[in-house]
Amino acid sequence: MTPEMKDRAAALLDTYRQRGLKISTAESCTGGLVAALLTEIAGSSAVVERGFVTYSNEAKTELIGVPADLIAAHGAVSEPVARAMAEGALARSYADVAVGITGIAGPTGGTATKPVGLVHFGLARKGSATIHLERHYGELGRENVRRRAVEDALALLEQALG
Template sequence: MNPDLKQRAAALLKAYEQKSLKIATAESCTGGLVAALLTEIAGSSAVVERGFVTYSNEAKIELIGVPADLVAAHGAVSEPVAKAMAEGALANSRADVAVGITGIAGPSGGTATKPVGLVHFGLARKGAPTIHLERRYGDLGREAVRHSAVEDALALFEKALTD
């Protein structure tokens, strides 16, 4: 990861620790990169409660309780599933804030309506409505899509502190 992102993650963890808040992640296309970045920082255990890598549909359903009918109706890469992932991570952890990430990093798997580079995010917070963010990064290459998604996940965690 780039050093600027690591500094940003360190600042984020410090801000959460000062507010005594814990976070969780539910990651699909990023495969745990957000949790890995955060836990690379010494002292992260004061803030990072847990991370779920829910790469398959079954993992989304079994580990964090995403309704199977939601996946069937909208597909794994969708607003409803991203929000359900964040809510599921919150419900299945002791965190105060959770981010869910699902998308198509490529190079294959895209369609006309769900192209490579499409990523949906959910931000769930105790006592607040769940927020959705959609990004269409384009076909930048798998690594670039995943790293862009990590940056947006950090931005959502930052947003949760200011809302």
């Protein structure tokens, strides 16, 4: 991750710490990169409650309670699943805010309706409606799609602060 992303993560953690809030992540296409970035910062244990890497559909169901029929109906890369991932991470942790990320980083796996670079995000916060964000990054290469997804996850976590 870039020095700018680390600085941004540190500022985010400082604000969460000051407000007494904790974060949980549920990551598929980013494979834990959001949690890794946040935990690179000293003192992050005061804010990062836990991270779930739910790469497979089974992991989404078993670890964070995404209904298998929801995945079957909409596909793992979809708005309903991203929302359910965030809500499941929130429900299965002691966090106040949770972000869920599911997408197609490429270079394979895309379809006409779900192309490479499509990423869905969910952001759940106790006492608030779950937010959804959809991004179409395009075929930027796997590393760049994942990096852009981490940046957007940080933006959602910042947005949750109001």
